[in-house]
Structure formats: C-alpha cells, structure tokens
Amino acid sequence: MNTKVLDAFTQEHKQLLESELRTLVEKLEAPPIIKEAMHYSLEAGGKRIRPLLVFATLAAFGKDSKMGLLAASAIEMIHTYSLIHDDLPSMDNDDLRRGKPTNHKVFGDAIAILAGDALLTYSFEVIGKIPNEMASSQTKLQLVIEMAKAAGCEGMVGGQVADMEGEGKSLTIDELEYIHIHKTGKLLRYSVIAGALLGGANPTQLENLSSFAHHLGLAFQIRDDILDLEGNPEVLGKPVGSDTANEKSTYPQLLSMEGAKEALQKHLDLAKQYLEKTGLNIKLLKEIAELIASRDH
Amino acid sequence: MNTKVLDAFTQEHKQLLESELRTLVEKLEAPPIIKEAMHYSLEAGGKRIRPLLVFATLAAFGKDSKMGLLAASAIEMIHTYSLIHDDLPSMDNDDLRRGKPTNHKVFGDAIAILAGDALLTYSFEVIGKIPNEMASSQTKLQLVIEMAKAAGCEGMVGGQVADMEGEGKSLTIDELEYIHIHKTGKLLRYSVIAGALLGGANPTQLENLSSFAHHLGLAFQIRDDILDLEGNPEVLGKPVGSDTANEKSTYPQLLSMEGAKEALQKHLDLAKQYLEKTGLNIKLLKEIAELIASRDH
Numbered sequence: 221m222n223t224k225v226l227d228a229f230t231q232e233h234k235q236l237l238e239s240e241l242r243t244l245v246e247k248l249e250a251p252p253i254i255k256e257a258m259h260y261s262l263e264a265g266g267k268r269i270r271p272l273l274v275f276a277t278l279a280a281f282g283k284d285s286k287m288g289l290l291a292a293s294a295i296e297m298i299h300t301y302s303l304i305h306d307d308l309p310s311m312d313n314d315d316l317r318r319g320k321p322t323n324h325k326v327f328g329d330a331i332a333i334l335a336g337d338a339l340l341t342y343s344f345e346v347i348g349k350i351p352n353e354m355a356s357s358q359t360k361l362q363l364v365i366e367m368a369k370a371a372g373c374e375g376m377v378g379g380q381v382a383d384m385e386g387e388g389k390s391l392t393i394d395e396l397e398y399i400h401i402h403k404t405g406k407l408l409r410y411s412v413i414a415g416a417l418l419g420g421a422n423p424t425q426l427e428n429l430s431s432f433a434h435h436l437g438l439a440f441q442i443r444d445d446i447l448d449l450e451g452n453p454e455v456l457g458k459p460v461g462s463d464t465a466n467e468k469s470t471y472p473q474l475l476s477m478e479g480a481k482e483a484l485q486k487h488l489d490l491a492k493q494y495l496e497k498t499g500l501n502i503k504l505l506k507e508i509a510e511l512i513a514s515r516d517h
Numbered sequence: 518m519n520t521k522v523l524d525a526f527t528q529e530h531k532q533l534l535e536s537e538l539r540t541l542v543e544k545l546e547a548p549p550i551i552k553e554a555m556h557y558s559l560e561a562g563g564k565r566i567r568p569l570l571v572f573a574t575l576a577a578f579g580k581d582s583k584m585g586l587l588a589a590s591a592i593e594m595i596h597t598y599s600l601i602h603d604d605l606p607s608m609d610n611d612d613l614r615r616g617k618p619t620n621h622k623v624f625g626d627a628i629a630i631l632a633g634d635a636l637l638t639y640s641f642e643v644i645g646k647i648p649n650e651m652a653s654s655q656t657k658l659q660l661v662i663e664m665a666k667a668a669g670c671e672g673m674v675g676g677q678v679a680d681m682e683g684e685g686k687s688l689t690i691d692e693l694e695y696i697h698i699h700k701t702g703k704l705l706r707y708s709v710i711a712g713a714l715l716g717g718a719n720p721t722q723l724e725n726l727s728s729f730a731h732h733l734g735l736a737f738q739i740r741d742d743i744l745d746l747e748g749n750p751e752v753l754g755k756p757v758g759s760d761t762a763n764e765k766s767t768y769p770q771l772l773s774m775e776g777a778k779e780a781l782q783k784h785l786d787l788a789k790q791y792l793e794k795t796g797l798n799i800k801l802l803k804e805i806a807e808l809i810a811s812r813d814h
Contacts, residue, residue, distance in 0.1 A: 249671050249675075250670035250671055250674075250675040250678070251670075251675055251678045251682065253678060253682065254670050254674065254678045255670070258670070305630055305631075305634060308630065310625070310626030310627045310630065311627050328607070329607030330607045330608050330681060331678070331681075333602055333605065333607065333608065334602075334674050334677060334678055337602060337634075337637065337674050338669050338670035338674045338675075340634065340637060340638065341637065341665050341668050341669035341674065342665065342669050342670065344664075344665045345661075345662055345666060347661075348658055348661060348662035348665070356654070357655040357657075357658045358654040360654075361645055361654045361657050361661070364641055364642075364644075364645060364658070365641075365642055365645035367641075368639065368641045368642035368645070369642060371638050372634075372635050372638035372639050372642065373545055373547035373548075373551050373552070373555070373631075373635035373638075373639070374545055374547055377547075377551065377631050377634050377638065378546075378548055378551065378635075381547070381548045381551045381628070381631055382548050384627060385550065
C-alpha cells in the first residue's frame, strides 16, 4: 500500500517538522519548565498526519513542500495541545499516550494545562512567522482565522464537548458524525486548506480540496473505530476495546462491522473523486488517503 | 479622583463591550453548554480595564473609540480564559471569583478547561473580524502576533508559571517583577498597543505608549499588593491578607509598605511622563492611570 515515494516523503518531512518544532520552542524566552513540558509532548511522536497533509497539498500544487513548515508546525502544536488537555484527569484521565506517561503525569496538572495553553497560543504566532515572500499578510490572516475556526468551539473544542456529553448515551449516526467531523475532521480539513492557501488554490480547487479532506476525516475516524475492535494491540500501541469499555458510540456499533467497512470505502472513494476534480498532481494525497483508510495503527 | 468624563466614558464603553461579547458568543454554532460556560465568565463583570485602555488609546489618537470594540473583546476573552484556568483545582483552586462561583464550580472542570480553550482560540478569530476599512490585513496580522506574544509563554502564561514556581519561596525584587511584568503586565501593555496600532501610531508613539503601559502595569500590580494588606474586604469583594496566607512574595513585603507606596508613585510618574511624550490627547489615559494607582478594588 505504502509506496517508496510516500515513504521517503514522509521520512524527510517528519524530520524537518520535528526539527522545526524543537527550534520554535527552543527560541522562546520562558521559564525552562514550561518549554520542557511543551517539548515533551511535541516530541512524543505520532503519525504527523496533519503536517503531512500540508506538505502533500503544497506538492500537489507543484510548490516546494517546505513552504508549509511553519503552518504544519502550528497545526501540530494545536493537535498536541488538544491531546495534553484531553488526557487530563478531569477529561479522559489517561496515564499513557503512545506508550509514554502523559504530560500531566510527568509535569503535574497545572503545568500540563499551561503547556497546552502555551502551545495553542504560540501556534497563532507561528503562522505570523511565515515569510512575506511565501504568503501575503492577507493569506496569513486567512490562515489564522481558519485555524481558529477549526480548533475552537465551532470545530475541535465543540467536538470534544459533544463527545464528552455523548458518553454513556446511545447516539444516532448523525450525532456520531457531528462529533467526528468536529473533533478530528475540522483540523484535518484545515491542514489541507492551509496547504491549498499557501499553494495559491483558486476557489474551485479550495472547495474540492475541502470536500476531499472532509471525507478523508470521516474515513480516518471510521478506521479508528474499526482498529479499536480489530486492531493488533501491539502494533496499535494501546489496548483494543477501549471504546466499548468507555461506553463510546462507534461506527461498527451503529452500522455493524460490515456497514462500517462499507462506509469507510464510500468516504475513501468520495475523497479520491474530489481529489481528481482539482486537476492537480494528486499522487501523494491519494496515497495518504489510501494509507489512512488501511492503516494498522 | 474619577472625573465625570472618565465615568461616562467607562459606563458607555463597558456597555458596548458587554453587549459585543454576548453577541460574539451567541453567534457561535457550538454545543449550548460550552457557549453557556463562555458567557458565564465573560458576564461575571470586573473592571474591564484592558478594554478601557484600548478605547482610551484610540481616543488619544482622536479616533472613534468604538473602532477598538473587536480588539477589546478579544483581549477580554483572553483575560477571562486566564481567570477560568487559574481558578481550577489544580491551579489556584478558587471557588469564588468576584463573589460568584468559579466556572468549574458551575460547569465542572472539563467544561471549564474547554471554555477557557474556546475563549483563547476565539480571540484570534475575533481579531480577524475587524472590518478592512478599520485595519489592513497587515495591521490585523500584527495584532494577532502581538496578542499571541502577550498571552503565551513569553507573556502571561510564562508569568503564571513563574508565579506558581515562586510560591513558598522568598523572591528577589527582580523575580517578583518578572512575574508581574509577564502575568499581568504584558496583556495590559498589549491593550494599549492594540489601540495604538488601530489608531495609526508612528514608531515613536508606539514606543512611548509601550513604556507608559509597562509602568502602568507595574503600578497596577503594586496597588494590588497594597490593597491585599490595607484594602477594605467589603469594597474589595474578597478577603485581605490572601497573599500572606498563600505565601506569595509581594512588594510591601520586599520593600516595606512605605517603599511599596514610593515604588507605586514612581511608576505612576514614569507612566505619565511617557504619555506626555506622545503628543497625543492623553487626558483619558492619564485619568485611567491615576485611577489604577489609587483604586480601592
């Protein structure tokens, strides 16, 4: 599934991103403990899917993918802050994340809350650091506004609230989709939009890429739900069946496993159809979509 | 002390601000509970000093002070998010704020954390809402960047971290100033800077207003420390002596009460000197400075 071209692209850009994230936090003039806490969670790894979407979208426009480095870093900071806050005892109360102790287990709840706040705040400053020759003030401001919408209570935060409110209840498929579209979908979509804005997309391309990312986000989430039941805990790096244990509604539960797999295929097909409509060089984005739909972790 | 002109200005702009804050949250498409939690703390009142500084700075430039409404709302959202997070059990663990139960006492810790996150995130979108005829994209982007710096770990969050780390220790005056310059000073300073950027300040005016705000912030904090010892708990709306009880270093403790009062006067004088250098219509800003240095709550 995963070709050598995407492998090399992923490898190269993950390294670039991780080095950029380190540098961005390192240069901050702030108490050492907060920088350490920010570093700790930024360096905890993960698939870096959002940054990869920024880079691959720029590549689709035939642009230097490295133009997306600051936007990708900002998005990864927002994703990381959301994990730190979600893991807190008063939220999901998770002790481990990707096999490492969660931020608050290492630094305490207060610093974990503040490290999340600092990452979220810094992400907007990081967008402002994009050099003028890569993006006009107008484009950077648009990146700021769209990022705030994707991350705020009309986006990720709203999805998290709905997710918490839905626990222990049996949800309809519409309620489940609301949660996923907001909790994970909006920031995934923003990653593509950010690449498109930096790549100089026209309105039609922007619309098709937005629809691509919408369906990609749903495919991502359905795959997540399937893996929670059928995944290999060793490859996954976490126990399976946690959704059932946490009384969370999932696609397989609402649609049956077969129905969930059909829905996954449907969203993957739609994602690829919208991609075709853009007239761009979509090779990498298509491979990322296929990878997301078939990933084992 | 407080003249009728400043009284009327304060009254009018507080109403405008509070109505704007309500409208801004009301129009969000988000789960009702998170909007309610955001409203709850935004409506809890307070002196609205930061918004007033935005408005009064615009007035100093002879501009319509209402041009600052969205920037002032964004700043008040950031101030409010910081209070919500600071009050959490894992931070200051306060049950009451301005005589009302704190956000987490009403909505629970998880929603309080998310309401803070949502307010912080929304504040950047709100800056983006400033109409183009009032500010160019470049100015709005500058407002975003400066706001992130003032609120993040090089500003307010850094100050909060240093404050937490300093509890129970005896600090030097430099360490105490670091805390205050960052924890409260940077956002107060940004309020003036935001008004100045919207008002079309030249670099010299910007520099003088920045120095004015720096000294104003220190005066504000020294007055706070003095009130914690000499204030009237009924007027103050909170018990006195809490700094001592919480083993916090204060100006009166480090400098004696007389020394603290001298330092307050020194910073007020410096603030006014920088104000005079701007060549602007500084009447309101001067009155606000005098009010901050002599306030009883």
